[in-house]
Amino acid sequence: MPKSLYVSRVAHHYWEEPVISGKKGTVAVFFTGCTLDCIYCQNREISHNNLGRKVTIDELAKEVTLLLDKGAESLSFITPSHYTNGIIQLLDIISPTVPVVYNTSGFDSIETLKKLEGYIDIYLPDLKYSNNDLGLKYSNVRNYFDITSKAIEEMVRQTGKPVINQDGIMEKGTMVRNLVLPSHTKNSIEVINYLAEKYGDKILFSLMGQYIPYGDAKNNKKLNRKITKREYEKVLSAFESSGLNGYCQELSSASEKYIPEWDSDVL
Numbered sequence: 692m693p694k695s696l697y698v699s700r701v702a703h704h705y706w707e708e709p710v711i712s713g714k715k716g717t718v719a720v721f722f723t724g725c726t727l728d729c730i731y732c733q734n735r736e737i738s739h740n741n742l743g744r745k746v747t748i749d750e751l752a753k754e755v756t757l758l759l760d761k762g763a764e765s766l767s768f769i770t771p772s773h774y775t776n777g778i779i780q781l782l783d784i785i786s787p788t789v790p791v792v793y794n795t796s797g798f799d800s801i802e803t804l805k806k807l808e809g810y811i812d813i814y815l816p817d818l819k820y821s822n823n824d825l826g827l828k829y830s831n832v833r834n835y836f837d838i839t840s841k842a843i844e845e846m847v848r849q850t851g852k853p854v855i856n857q858d859g860i861m862e863k864g865t866m867v868r869n870l871v872l873p874s875h876t877k878n879s880i881e882v883i884n885y886l887a888e889k890y891g892d893k894i895l896f897s898l899m900g901q902y903i904p905y906g907d908a909k910n911n912k913k914l915n916r917k918i919t920k921r922e923y924e925k926v927l928s929a930f931e932s933s934g935l936n937g938y939c940q941e942l943s944s945a946s947e948k949y950i951p952e953w954d955s956d957v958l
């Protein structure tokens with residue numbers, strides 16, 4: 692991505708976990724670009740086809756402030772890793788009173804995360820795969836697990852245990868997501884077991900069943916379909932017996948209607 696900030700959508704968003712979106716929604720800033728290159732990416736238009744618009748930090752500060760003034764439970768930066776310098780400048784200008792959420796692929800460097808200490812209240816990373824091989828195969832990066840697992844360690848170090856207020860809104864903590872892929876229940880179960888053993892109640896876990904084949908995944912024999920109810924229940928059962936706290940999506944969330952409309956300028 693270029694040095695200037697590019698965003699693909701700035702709007703209230705209501706479909707995150709209940710502790711993030713609550714009733715009033717989160718003010719979500721979807722940045723253009725991503726640190727991974729997943730073959731099944733449902734947001735490909737913005738993550739890799741550069742559908743977005745250029746904004747200055749002052750312009751973005753005005754847009755975000757206007758939305759926050761209308762009411763929101765939180766402020767979420769989505770695929771933010773390549774724009775952390777801009778995010779820090781933005782937060783210095785707007786000083787939000789709601790929790791700030793860093794919603795990331797999880798493929799973050801420790802150096803970048805350390806800069807964010809004190810600015811981010813909630814880390815919301817994915818842990819997509821339990822090993823490096825799947826990271827290379829499906830997300831086109833080397834050392835996926837090594838890098839992401841270290842990044843999550845740093846996130847948990849910064850936030851400490853999850854804190855949820857009396858209104859049911861998360862104020863602080865790390866919540867790790869895993870999207871169940873078709874034919875890969877073993878991978879999700881390994882991720883759950885790893886997180887349960889390493890972190891237990893120091894994190895929240897969010898199991899996602901919204902997979903729909905997109906892009907190159909449509910031509911991949913293992914990934915060219917939605918997950919079955921049986922696959923999802925198998926992973927869900929591992930989650931339930933793991934001792935991790937958190938959330939799971941309903942399988943009906945595997946629908947294109949939950950993909951937002953993007954801002955339409957192209958880089």
Ligand code: SF4
Nearest residue numbers: 725727729732738796
């Ligand atoms: S991490 Fe998410 S947004 Fe980025 S390429 Fe993968 S699926 Fe797409």
